[in-house]
Amino acid sequence: MxxxxxxxxxISLVVFIAAIIVSTTFIMDHITLNGNSNTIRTDIEEQLKDxxxxxxxIVAFLMMLTSFGCGVVGLILGIVGAxxxxxxxxxxxxxxxxxxxxxVGFVTLFLLGIALSGTS
Structure with missing residues (x-):
């Protein structure tokens, strides 16, 4: 075990890193460096109507969920093995x-996102 x-x-770490690379590459291909965040958001919404x-x-999100699931199963197996x-x-x-x-990273980033969204 x-x-x-x-x-x-x-496996979960490799899949998570691959998901980050896929999502970052996609986002960087669709963001221009001129304008503020509101114009960037409207430009992306117009580009991604289909x-x-x-x-x-979607693939990156599914890869992250798979990575999370493998992490939880592996954590349970590690605890049982220990x-x-x-x-x-x-x-x-x-x-x-x-x-x-x-x-732990998912939960930390989630709580950090909630904490930072309340400050703006």
Whole structure:
């Protein structure tokens, strides 16, 4: 279970990084550097009226959800592996650390976004 947790942790991190690259590339292709945030928003809304134009963002969102799911499953497997008796604990502990990065990061970014949206 510890090795499975470790592998799921690596997979979830790789998929999350790929999702960030896909979404960032898509956004940077559609943003011009002139204008303020309101004009940028209206320009993007005009460019993306067709649903097929936002498929890369949908794919990136699904990749992030998959990454989150793998992280949660890997975290559970790591905890079960660390609690089992008579086994080596190295892989379960590494799996717990790797798999805890994404859920904790998601929650932290979510709370940070809520806190910053209240200040503007």
């Amino acid at each position: 510890g090795i499975a947790s470790f592998i799921l942790g690596i 649903a097929n134009d936002v498929i890369p963002l 609690c089992s008796k008579g086994k080596h604990k190295a892989f379960p502990i590494i799996g717990i650390v790797l798999n805890a990065l994404l859920p």
